[in-house]
Amino acid sequence: STRIIVACSSEEYGLIKESDLPVNENCCFNPLSTYAVSKVSQDMLAYQYYQSYDMDIVRVRSFNLTGPGRPPNYALSSFAYQIAKIEKKMFENVISVGNLDVKRDYTDVRDAVNGYYELALKAKPGTVYNLCSGKAYNLRELLNVLISFSTTNVIVKKDNLKFRPSDLPIMLGDNTKIKSEIGWVPKIDIKTTLNDLLDYWRNYKI
Numbered sequence: 001s002t003r004i005i006v007a008c009s010s011e012e013y014g015l016i017k018e019s020d021l022p023v024n025e026n027c028c029f030n031p032l033s034t035y036a037v038s039k040v041s042q043d044m045l046a047y048q049y050y051q052s053y054d055m056d057i058v059r060v061r062s063f064n065l066t067g068p069g070r071p072p073n074y075a076l077s078s079f080a081y082q083i084a085k086i087e088k089k090m091f092e093n094v095i096s097v098g099n100l101d102v103k104r105d106y107t108d109v110r111d112a113v114n115g116y117y118e119l120a121l122k123a124k125p126g127t128v129y130n131l132c133s134g135k136a137y138n139l140r141e142l143l144n145v146l147i148s149f150s151t152t153n154v155i156v157k158k159d160n161l162k163f164r165p166s167d168l169p170i171m172l173g174d175n176t177k178i179k180s181e182i183g184w185v186p187k188i189d190i191k192t193t194l195n196d197l198l199d200y201w202r203n204y205k206i
Contacts, residue, residue: 006058072201
């Protein structure tokens with residue numbers, strides 16, 4: 001039968017006490033957004049189809065992804081996009097940002113693609129895996145890394161319209177299961193990811 005990889009999300013876990021981090025696959029769901037609720041529904045439907053119809057389904061709860069090709073409606077890609085525009089003198093030297101006082105578990109999209117591929121080959125039907133780095137990065141610090149790569153001076157300006165109605169202060173995943181059962185580990189370090197992301201937008205026809 002055809003294997004189906006269902007792309008779920010760490011957003012399903014929602015609001016988790018820091019004492020319960022990192023989050024493993026057995027954690028309960030506390031979704032904080034309509035998107036998160038929709039992903040919980042997708043996750044559970046996939047599980048139900050596996051149980052009821054013996055379909056070859058593997059669920060993957062991806063944490064935050066970033067890297068070349070990621071669209072600018074995501075925070076780090078938005079920062080890199082704005083820096084690239086500033087360097088080309090298409091923007092004033094001001095980056096508009098939302099809430100920077102959060103920590104997120106980022107994985108390079110290229111590592112993630114490899115993870116999906118390995119799961120498609122090796123995972124058992126009906127299983128669920130976290131796909132994450134197992135590291136929590138402060139968003140403000142990652143922005144500063146991007147700015148350090150810039151060839152021009154950049155000013156950071158807070159935009160209240162970019163703040164979410166409800167935002168998780170920290171999300172950190174446990175990738176023990178995917179490492180031990182599948183042998184997948186992220187290989188690209190965060191500074192390489194950010195440098196490649198900025199170069200992507202520098203070379204993009206903007």
